[in-house]
Amino acid sequence: MAFAEAIRSVGRGGLFSLSVLRASKPTADFFAELTREIYKIGARSLPIIAVGGAFVGLSLTLLGFRALETYGAANQVSVLIGLGLYRELAPVLTALLFVGRAGSSIAAELGLMRATDQITALGLMAIDPVAKAVAPRFWAAVLTVPLLVAFFSTFAIAASWFQAVQVLGIDNGMFWQTMKDAVDFRDDFVPAFVKAAVFGGTAALVASYVGYHAEPTIEGTSVATTRAVVNASLLVLMFNFVLSAFLFR
């Protein structure tokens, strides 16, 4: 019974995702909403992404330095930083931070729109609520999460450079050269952004789905917000494994 319900739920989520794609029409109204959403969920996530990235860079450098020092390869720490960040950590951690910051707000906003009759009113005005309220949020997430990954990586690498070169005494030229030699544009850099776009879209779809179908009460909105963060985080981690298996040889 629970299995059948889970399958039904996946089916409903799939149909909802299709309706979002079908409702994505490049009208002037759509682009106006898209711009607003990019600012709301993208630009406003910048501080948390910057701080998160910097601390990940610092701790990863400490960890790598300690492990590599044993083998006399501490000056190769930037290889670990570059590959670790682009292949796994930057897309996943950015997506998780995005889920917490923007996914929860998408679910809460749509849940409140449901509770305060705004979604009903749109339908009664013959305006597709999915086109008006969901599609711009979905595309804003697909576009902004890759940019946030770039931002996260930049701060993480800058923090790592500070830790490795300024604090731990690794040679500056060695730090950059080994990273440059290890990280490949096509094999490491591009897949990071493909992953980021997938994670952004997934987070926005999950958050929109649970918010859009929330019980029209305050409690329903709060349940939807929690469910959005939990479900989207788990899906990001699962998709990360699947994408890593296909994208990296």
Next chain:
Amino acid sequence: MIDAANDAPAVRLSGVRLDRGPRTILSGIDLSVPRGSVTAVLGPSGCGKSTLLAALTGELAPAAGTVELFGRPVPQRTRELLEMRKSIGVLLQGNGLLTDLTSAENIALPLRTHTKLPREVIDRLVEMKLHAVGLRAAADLYPRELSGGMARRVALARAIALEPPLMLYDEPLTGLDPIAIGVIVNLISELNRNLGLTSIIVTHHVHETLPIVDRAIVFANGGIVFTGTPEQLQASDDPLLRQFLRGEPDGPIAFDSARRTEAA
């Protein structure tokens, strides 16, 4: 769009049964609302008034019978349904104003979406709608900055933005103070007369609504128990109607609104 040129009544229901899940809410509903009239749909909470409204807007398909607007059945397919809804204005109990838009932007929304009018014309139309509800000064205010009565009037202005031939009001007086109730009741009456609309008011505010309506329909116990003029309703000595009009807790209408088969 609805063809408003034929002679059919604005709304006609024939042998309609409306179910919510496995539960039958209303059954055997036959009613006709003439064009240009103001009709009050009255009844205690939970009697199926909002369910009737859902059937008129196509949100709920009838389990039996037909629902027609201006001589055409309410379509079930999404595309035709959305097309039909452009001809219906609905004022919801919760207003449904988009909170991230100002009053003027809320009213402009259906105009921007469904017409190709230039921006200046839309701005002018919005100004006229706001003037019609006496709120020109509130154009740039957000819904959170409006009082309950003002928000209801902005929602009313938005509902008439496309000048639909049919207006549906879902509990338009709930949660308002007596002055705001008076303002809304007058507006409903004036708009109906000035714009040549047909209006259906679903409400349990009997005494405030009856003075402006041409006809009253009372729902109770899963069906229609009265259809006639407000005067006929006031003069009726049916114990069920008397209980409802006087607000008595005991009588043929169960207090918990559960259906009483012996009274149906």
